[in-house]
Every structure is written in C-alpha cells, then in structure tokens.
Amino acid sequence: MTMPFYKKVVLYLLLSVSAFFIFAPAIMALLMSFMPGEQILTGTIIPKSFTLEHYRQAFERFPLLSYLTNSLLVSLLIMAGQLLLSSLAAYAFVFLEFKGRDALFFLFIATMMIPFEASIIPNFQTIRDLNFLNTYTGLSLPFFAMAFGTFLLRQNFKQIPKELKEASEIAGMGDLKFYLTVVLPVAKTSLVTLGVYGFLSAWNMYLWPLLATTDDSVRTVQIGLKQLQSQEQLNEWGVIMAGGIIVVLPTLILLFLGQKKLQKGLTEGALK
Amino acid sequence: MSYIELSNVSKSYDKQRSVLNGIDVSIEKGEFFVLVGPSGSGKSTLLRLIAGLEEITGGELHMNGKVINHLPPKDRHLSMVFQNYALYPHLTVEQNILFGLNAKKVDKKEQKQRLHKTAEMMGLTELLKRKPRQLSGGQRQRVALARSVVSEAPLCLMDEPLSNLDAKLRAHMRMEIRQLQKKLGLTMVYVTHDQVEAMTMGDRIMVLNDGKVQQVGKPIELYNKPANLFVASFIGSPKMNMGRAVIKGQQLVIEESLFIPVKAADVIDIPKNKRLIAGIRAEHLFKGTSEEKTHVLDVINVEQLGNETMVTFEVGGEFWTAKWLGQQIVHTGDRVPVQLSVEHMSFFDADTGKLIKAASSLKQKEGVAI
Numbered sequence: 312m313t314m315p316f317y318k319k320v321v322l323y324l325l326l327s328v329s330a331f332f333i334f335a336p337a338i339m340a341l342l343m344s345f346m347p348g349e350q351i352l353t354g355t356i357i358p359k360s361f362t363l364e365h366y367r368q369a370f371e372r373f374p375l376l377s378y379l380t381n382s383l384l385v386s387l388l389i390m391a392g393q394l395l396l397s398s399l400a401a402y403a404f405v406f407l408e409f410k411g412r413d414a415l416f417f418l419f420i421a422t423m424m425i426p427f428e429a430s431i432i433p434n435f436q437t438i439r440d441l442n443f444l445n446t447y448t449g450l451s452l453p454f455f456a457m458a459f460g461t462f463l464l465r466q467n468f469k470q471i472p473k474e475l476k477e478a479s480e481i482a483g484m485g486d487l488k489f490y491l492t493v494v495l496p497v498a499k500t501s502l503v504t505l506g507v508y509g510f511l512s513a514w515n516m517y518l519w520p521l522l523a524t525t526d527d528s529v530r531t532v533q534i535g536l537k538q539l540q541s542q543e544q545l546n547e548w549g550v551i552m553a554g555g556i557i558v559v560l561p562t563l564i565l566l567f568l569g570q571k572k573l574q575k576g577l578t579e580g581a582l583k
Numbered sequence: 584m585s586y587i588e589l590s591n592v593s594k595s596y597d598k599q600r601s602v603l604n605g606i607d608v609s610i611e612k613g614e615f616f617v618l619v620g621p622s623g624s625g626k627s628t629l630l631r632l633i634a635g636l637e638e639i640t641g642g643e644l645h646m647n648g649k650v651i652n653h654l655p656p657k658d659r660h661l662s663m664v665f666q667n668y669a670l671y672p673h674l675t676v677e678q679n680i681l682f683g684l685n686a687k688k689v690d691k692k693e694q695k696q697r698l699h700k701t702a703e704m705m706g707l708t709e710l711l712k713r714k715p716r717q718l719s720g721g722q723r724q725r726v727a728l729a730r731s732v733v734s735e736a737p738l739c740l741m742d743e744p745l746s747n748l749d750a751k752l753r754a755h756m757r758m759e760i761r762q763l764q765k766k767l768g769l770t771m772v773y774v775t776h777d778q779v780e781a782m783t784m785g786d787r788i789m790v791l792n793d794g795k796v797q798q799v800g801k802p803i804e805l806y807n808k809p810a811n812l813f814v815a816s817f818i819g820s821p822k823m824n825m826g827r828a829v830i831k832g833q834q835l836v837i838e839e840s841l842f843i844p845v846k847a848a849d850v851i852d853i854p855k856n857k858r859l860i861a862g863i864r865a866e867h868l869f870k871g872t873s874e875e876k877t878h879v880l881d882v883i884n885v886e887q888l889g890n891e892t893m894v895t896f897e898v899g900g901e902f903w904t905a906k907w908l909g910q911q912i913v914h915t916g917d918r919v920p921v922q923l924s925v926e927h928m929s930f931f932d933a934d935t936g937k938l939i940k941a942a943s944s945l946k947q948k949e950g951v952a953i
Contacts, residue, residue, distance in 0.1 A: 314950040352751065380703050412669040472667055472669060474666075474669035475669050475671060477634075477636050477656075477663070477665070477683075478663065478669040479682075479686070480636065480655075480656045480657065481634060481636075481656045481657060481661065481663050481683075482657065482682060482683035482687065482734070483656075483657030483658075483661065483683070483686050484657075485685040485941070488686065493671055493673075495595055496673040497671075497672060497673050499673075
C-alpha cells in the first residue's frame with residue numbers, strides 16, 4: 312500500500328506513542344529492577360546508578376529456580392495434554408460421522424461460557440479425592456480438556472479437503488494413521504498457535520496453583536512472586552521487579568520463537 | 584458374470600431425499616465406462632457407491648460375482664482419482680505416489696521399482712522431490728494419475744479429473760488417460776459432465792439424469808439412437824435440433840411453420856395425430872441451392888469456425904443450428920435455402936419423451952464418416 316509521507320509520519324508517531332504507553336509499566340519494572348533500593352523509594356524513574364543486587368537477592372532468598380522448573384514442567388504438561396486431547400476431539404468432530412455430532416459440539420462450545428472460577432470447587436474436590444494435591448498431575452490435569460482448543464483445531468481441520476480422507480480410506484489407511492500422518496502435519500500452524508497459547512496461559516496461572524499446592528517443592532513461579540511481595544514488612548520493590556522480569560523472560564522468548572514459526576506457517580499457504 | 588454389476592441400486596439421504604433410483608448396469612473387465620449427466624444427476628454419488636465411500640441404501644453391488652455392499656473401500660482393490668486430485672500438501676511428489684503403498688505395507692524394494700516405472704511412464708521423474716504446490720495443474724493431475732497407477736489396482740475410478748484443466752491440456756490428458764487405460768488393461772469408471780469427454784473416451788456411456796439411468800450404450804449408439812429427449816439433447820454438440828411436430832395427411836408439420844411432405848412408408852411406425860417431437864442433427868440440415876431446396880429459412884446467427892460454419896435459423900419458436908463444412912458466406916438476416924428430409928429425422932413421443940423412431944438414413948450410412 313502506498314500512502315503520502317506525512318500520513319506515514321503521523322501514523323508511525325501515533326503507533327509509537329501508544330506502544331510506549333502500553334509498554335510503560337514493563338519498562339518501569341525493568342528500570343526499577345536495576346536501581347538501588349533508595350532510588351526506588353524516592354520515586355526516581357531514570358536510574359542514577361546500576362546494580363544487579365536485586366537479581367542476586369531474588370535468587371538467593373527464594374527457591375526461584377525450583378519455582379521456574381515447576382512452572383516449566385506444569386506448563387509443558389498442560390500444553391501437551393491440551394494439544395493431544397483437543398486435536399483428537401477436533402478430529403472426531405470433523406472426520407468421524409456419528410449421530411448428534413454437531414449437537415455435542417455445540418454443547419462442548421457452550422462450556423466456554425463457564426468461567427474456570429465457577430468450576431474451581433468441584434475441580435478442587437476431585438483433585439483432592441484423587442490425592443493429587445501437591446503433584447504436577449493435580450496442577451495440570453484440570454486444564455487438559457479445552458473447548459477453545461477443540462474449536463480452533465476443528466475449524467482448521469475442516470479446511471482439509473475430505474477427499475484427502477477418502478483417498479486414505481481407499482489406500483487402506485485407518486483413522487489413527489490418517490490423524491498422525493496427514494492431519495497433524497497439515498495443521499501444524501494451528502497446533503503451534505494453540506501450543507503457544509496454552510503454554511502462556513498455563514505459565515501465567517495463579518489461582519489454581521495456589522489452591523492445589525501447599526508445598527513449596529511443587530509451587531509455580533507466579534506464587535513465588537506473590538511470596539516475594541509479602542515476606543517483609545516493607546516491600547522490596549527492586550527484588551519483586553527483578554523476580555517479575557525473570558518470570559516474564561521465558562514467555563517472551565517463547566513468543567519470539569513462536570512468532571517466527573507462525574509467520575512461516577501462515578505464509579506457507581494452503582493448496583486447494 | 585460381469586466384473587461389476589449393480590442391480591436395482593438406490594441411494595437416499597435421511598430416508599427421504601432420493602439421489603439414485605433403481606440403477607441396473609454391468610461393467611465388463613477392461614472397459615472404459617463413462618458416467619455422464621448434468622450436475623446433480625447423481626453420477627458422482629454412483630461412483631462413490633462403487634468406491635465404498637458411501638453406503639448403498641437399496642439394491643446390490645456385485646464385484647466378481649460377490650455382493651460387496653458392505654465391504655470397506657480398501658478391500659475393493661480399486662484406486663480413485665479425485666476432481667481436486669487430493670494430493671497431500673505436506674508430502675513430496677514421491678511420498679504422495681507411494682502413500683498408498685506405504686499404507687498397504689508393500690516391500691520397500693518393490694515400492695522403489697514401481698515408483699520409477701510409474702514416474703517414467705508419467706514423465707514425473709524430474710519432479711519427484713517437489714511439493715504439490717510447486718506444480719502446475721497438469722503436473723498435479725499427473726501425480727494423481729501416477730498414484731492411481733502405482734497401486735496396480737485393477738479398477739480405477741475417476742471423478743471429473745480433467746475439469747480443473749484448461750481446454751488444450753484437457754484434450755491432451757484425455758488422450759493420455761485413454762492410452763494408459765488401454766496399456767494397463769484397467770477397468771475404468773469415469774465420471775464427467777462433459778459429453779464431448781464422454782463421447783471421445785468411453786467404450787460405453789451411461790447417461791444419468793435425476794438419479795435415473797437414461798440410456799447405456801456405445802457412444803455412436805447414443806448419438807444415433809438416443810432413447811429419449813434428454814439423451815438426444817445432451818449428447819452431441821451442437822445439440823439436436825428439435826421441434827413440436829404432428830403428421831397431418833401427407834405432411835409433417837413442425838412448429839406449425841415447416842411443412843415437409845412425407846410418404847406413407849416413411850412414417851409407417853409413427854402413430855397419426857399424436858403429439859410428437861421431431862429432431863434432426865445439425866449436420867443433417869443440409870445447405871440448399873436456389874434450384875435444389877426444400878425450404879427457405881431466416882438466419883439468426885452465424886458462427887465462423889474456420890473449417891466449418893454454424894448457422895442458426897429460427898423455426899417457429901425454436902432455434903435450429905446447421906453445421907456446414909467449409910467457410911460459407913452467410914449473413915445474419917439472410918434467407919437461406921436448405922434441404923430437409925424426413926429420413927434424417929428422429930421422432931419422440933411428446934408426452935413421455937421416449938424415442939419412437941430413429942433417423943432411418945443412418946441405417947444405410949452406418950460406418951460412414953459423417
């Protein structure tokens with residue numbers, strides 16, 4: 312698209328300003344994490360001196376590394392479980408024909424309207440009765456079934472021509488093999504999208520890990536962050552910010568990696 | 584017993600909407616059998632019934648003398664080429680061709696052998712490492728054919744495989760598919776809506792309309808003796824010229840505007856005073872001269888094709904087209920002398936649409952190039 316130069320300038324100016332405002336809290340956190348404590352308390356914005364002390368303290372005072380590992384494990388588990396169950400369910404909704412399929416699908420979709428908080432008590436009771444409290448299983452299991460993921464993948468699978476399925480049927484290929492060798496590779500892009508989405512939302516989860524764990528050894532990093540805040544009488548903002556930055560890093564890395572892959576996937580183009 | 588036999592096969596969805604009705608046909612081994620009909624006639628559904636991709640709701644399907652109504656597609660020993668080719672976009676040409684063999688767990692060595700043989704035959708050797716999206720339409724078509732050939736299934740089903748190609752390539756592929764079928768001795772069931780494709784490729788043709796068989800026969804048979812009005816207007820290009828007709832005394836009256844004298848012997852099989860439809864092929868509407876003519880007609884349109892000329896006349900409320908060899912000097916609005924005779928005309932019952940009498944001239948001329 313071509314546009315006059317002055318229009319471009321205005322547009323980019325507006326974009327930069329709004330980007331700055333959106334990103335401002337994150338920038339402040341970043342700056343504060345490198346500032347000595349007394350500067351933070353006096354309300355400095357541009358640091359006068361630079362220190363890594365807060366980062367050292369964040370690692371020293373709390374089992375941050377173990378929290379990070381827990382978060383990573385739980386998020387990966389949830390991501391894998393979601394990808395597996397969602398893709399299998401979506402496959403059934405698209406390629407298998409059975410009575411009441413569409414009705415069942417709409418029922419499935421309808422569960423998206425129930426917020427997780429509403430089902431958190433029955434979930435908690437189930438996990439407790441299964442003796443899964445304080446385990447990775449307990450942390451991840453309630454999130455495996457995901458209506459949104461099923462919906463996303465179903466829409467994507469629907470774009471696969473049904474002739475591909477028929478051609479495999481004639482070749483003598485069963486459903487499982489068709490799912491593994493055709494559907495999954497063709498829908499790679501959507502799987503990556505869903506994977507990134509699932510990972511990020513699992514990483515940022517707070518309420519459920521708080522309920523399902525009582526033991527520091529399995530707690531995730533989001534709860535660790537909260538602990539940083541309330542340990543002392545006076546909040547050490549520098550340490551909290553340092554912790555926040557550390558927690559954000561993996562998600563940022565994932566986002567950048569995923570973005571590249573997503574762009575590649577989107578430009579690959581489909582074959583009619 | 585024939586290779587494939589359908590007896591009284593019908594298909595309906597939800598027990599209400601019936602798509603196919605009482606289909607009876609047998610297909611011989613090594614035959615090129617074409618299913619032709621307008622869209623919505625049920626021809627693709629019939630093919631899918633044979634493939635086993637859809638359930639038969641009534642009647643029986645036999646293959647080699649056995650009822651195979653409920654046999655899954657993979658056990659029917661057939662291959663299929665789809666209209667959109669159904670190539671796997673994430674696999675290379677080679678993987679696409681070998682896809683079926685992998686599923687059937689054919690020995691790797693044999694796979695390689697068959698792949699090279701097929702690729703060479705189809706001219707795909709250079710393209711084996713490419714992905715389908717890097718191929719042109721014709722090349723994709725060839726890959727789809729190769730996939731079918733490599734399976735070495737004795738029966739090949741094709742569902743409008745050429746409809747996505749341009750006209751020139753289509754004519755070429757028509758010939759190639761025909762040659763391939765003869766060379767490999769395949770039994771082919773081929774679905775198309777294009778009557779030219781049906782005429783040029785088929786050993787036998789089945790014309791379908793509204794889920795019912797209209798006629799089954801050799802291409803020339805269908806052309807010369809169409810069983811009813813539908814087949815008469817569907818087969819042949821341009822379509823057969825038709826008009827309401829009635830025999831009054833010694834005259835045949837067409838569209839109340841053309842009067843053709845008839846001898847009693849010519850119309851011996853035709854009931855008198857019955858409402859008829861008379862039909863005549865474009866090539867039988869001969870050009871007349873000022874001396875030799877039976878009628879003079881108004882020219883509505885002229886199409887110069889170089890080697891022949893299509894002239895459209897108005898006859899009553901109908902448009903009739905004549906096909907004359909060479910480049911004729913005729914202009915729109917001219918009144919042109921023509922020669923019409925009853926012996927070239929086919930007669931149909933106006934109420935039932937059924938053929939009463941085919942053009943009698945063809946009996947003597949059969950085998951002569953028209």
